[in-house]
Amino acid sequence: MRALVLERTRELRLRDIDVDATMGPGDVRIAVRSVGICGSDLHYYLHGAIGPYVVREPMVLGHEASGVVTAVGSAVTTLKPGDRVCMEPGVPDWASRASREGIYNLDPAVRFWATPPVHGCLMPEVVHPANLCFPLPDNVSFAEGAFVEPLAVGLQAAVKARITPGQVGVVLGAGTIGVLTALSALAAGCAEVVITDVQPEKLAIAGRYPGLRPVNVAEASAPEAVRSITGGWGADCVFEASGSPRAFAGMTELAAPGGVVVLVGIPPAPVPFDVAAAQAKELRFENVFRYAHVFPKAVALLASGKIDVKPLISRTFSFEQSVEAFEFAAENRPDVIKTQISLEP
Template sequence: MKSLVLEEKLKLSLRDFPIEEALGPRDVRIGIHTVGICGSDVHYYTHGGIGQFIVREPMILGHEASGTVTEVGAQVTNLKVGDRVCMEPGIPDPNSRASRLGMYNIDPAVRFWATPPVHGCLRPSVVHPADFTFKLPDNVSFAEAAMVEPLAVGVHAATKARVKPGDVALVQGAGPIGLVTALSALAAGCARVFLTDVDDTKLEIGASLSKAITTINVGKGDATAEILRQTEGWGVECVFECSGHPRAAGQVFDALCPGGVVVFVGIPVEPFHYDLGKAMVREARVEQIFRYAHVFPRCVGLIASGAIDVKPLITRKFAFEDSVHAFEVAATAPKGQVKMQIELP
């Protein structure tokens, strides 16, 4: 079937690709409608790998998807042909120790779309386990449904932070993940979120999402001093590090209040150092997340209820036949663009 294929570093093609997937008794076949372009997809395109995951042979990209069920396996009872759905792209080994302990996202054997050597979903159809496929309410569009996957990262981060009603948070980085994390923190109960970045356009988008979001350009001023001023010297209860930038990651404790929590969300491109002494005098709790677990139904519910509005984050759409160009544009990190999506016919 025609697919968007990463042939090698910096070389994409839209071509027929030989891939056949048998429908198992607990699987569904899904006609793909919308796929979001994720930073990891772009990184595979521009660098040929992420950490230990190296593209060694042609691979189909894409993992943020929505579509329509076209076929169901013999044992599937929760879905039917015609259902509109979104899909959780990581498939763990259900018998692994991590999965049995409820941590299926960190199962070493997890198979995740568009993570070498597993093919992604930028193609007309996929076969996927029904247990990781979620029916959409009528008021959730395909575009919004394709945002469930990145939103899941933010909801998982807020869950790990154990946000309490009235908490104040700092989100470092106003990219797609930073923005959904800010929205998730507010939905979890934060009264206020400080959002930092160096891109004024992204900060403007962040500020437009909620009156409870206060933006600070860290390239133009001292964010820590401003946050401490606005919190009467106390600081914030939660810091979400979403930028992946070593300098930002190394400063996570500066604006943190005593007893606060830091959640590392963005994956740094290189090792970084932070001040353990600052963490100790605060008795800071430090958490990390890797993707998400057990949150997709929550994300669908948050979008359906209007508690979280992801529509302002969808800033550009491309037709499937323009997929190569879409990635070329995404690789330039254009200002003002948050989430770009590809629509299949």
Template sequence: MEALVLEKKMDLSLRDFPIERDEVMGPHDVRIKLHTVGICGSDVHYYTHGKIGPFEVKAPMILGHEASGTVVDCGAAVTTLKVGDRVCMEPGIPDPNSRATRLGMYNIDPAVRFWATPPVHGILRPSCVHPEAFTFKLPDNVSFAEGAMVEPLAVGVHAATKARIRPGDIALVMGAGPIGLVTALSALAAGCARVFVTDIDDAKLEIAAGLGPITPINVLKENMVERIRQATDGWGVEVVFEATGSPQAAATVFEPLCPGGCVVMIGGQPNPISYDAGAAMVREARVENIFRYAHVFPRCVAMLSSGAIDVKPLLTRKFDFKDSVRAFEIAASAPKGDVKMQIELPQ
């Protein structure tokens, strides 16, 4: 089957890749014809850098892990899905017998196999085999494009859950990329009365401002902390979500935080970072860290279907599968105003 293959750093090709020979469908698995696959920042990072932390591309690897598609075959023991169902897929498969999985923290199981994380292949290809337990039916009013957004949305919902948001809280999201914006949407859905979003891209901040009671702040043009203190009578925000992955931004997370507030670290940091422990101490700040997500895919699908969260404004560009290499080249250039690019496969 033809697939988008990362041969090595900065070398992508669309070519035949015989992965289907290695994919045996078991009784609890389904085969899915892929429809839409999102381009994630991690996919782009593997393309431009060849590795993320300890995960290094040492052999050709298929990219892609944000996906939706249609069930075309079912294992003998599958009961919740049938041929023809439109679905989205959770891309990380843990070891069911690991201690982390048995404790309910399957996302941090060291043995988890996650699409497009070396050496595991992704799904920018015509079809894949996946466990029924990690495949979720899409309601009729949720499109394939929205279904492929469930994976990044899951990060935001997991972050909002970790923050323990209370109705009426005010939050700050640092970063208006895809993860930052789904986090802002998740914070509002969780009960925040208002969310500040910071970035340096006015086009992305304009998109953010249209998502609800969101106040955009361009940190190149105004002082974030002063703006937030003025808007909160000097108190600060109850929750800060760090979604930039920038050491400079991470160093400032406690400055806009109110006493007793919570910081949630979302953005991946390639190197160790430092922050002001004294500022955290005098606030008795709670610090949470997230790694992907767990137990939230059904919640995300339900919120998309009900209208509690609308991700359609984040879908800024679509490419045909035959243009996948060009799509990644454009994504790597980080064009202003683009939030989520997706690739649509032939049907």
């Protein structure tokens, strides 16, 4: 099958590659329609590895996807050919202890698209378990459907925070995941969310959303902004979505006594942590690794209009322009949030 193949670091080709397209009784075949380029895709393209995950042989990229069901396995009763779906890309061992405990995203045996050595979905067709494919309502486009995967990360963070109505949140980092986390916090009940970054272009995009208050930390103080909103009390929930070691250093100062800090971004190396400052406020800490049980919620929020991701789609390329799309995304332009590739006929 023709696919976008990462041959080696900084070398992409659109070429034929052998992929396993065998359908089991619980699988469906899907014609891929839209794929978003994720930061992890770019990291594999530019560096060839993320931590212990190393690209050692040619690998198809892409894991944020939507498409149309073209065939169903003999045991599938929930989907039919013609259904428009988005796909949750991580396939766990459903018999594992993690899956039985309901935390299937933490199953060590999970096979996640475009995580070495597993091929991704930047190809015309994929085969995927039906129970990890979620129908898209008619008013949700394929491009929005491909946004469900990164939105699920933000929703996982909001779920972990246990937000209650009227709370104030802070999100550190205004990239794709940061903005989606902020929108998820608003949808979960936050009255206002401060979102910080050093790139004014990204903050301008975030500032278009009612309820988001952008703060450029290169020019202003995030703690002062939070104190002004909360009467000096602090934020009920703080989400670290940048991965910047500098952000980790100041996140406890932003939190209110008894608040929660949710770690979403992954720093490139170990970071120092002020235990005494966290203890003095009895802060609760939560961690996010992908997501579990939130894809239907993400679809529902898009369908209802409570979360609108359309302003975050910066540019769309055709499948034939896939290499160009990655080169564009790798420029890391400050005015770009999400680059997508369309495989629609």
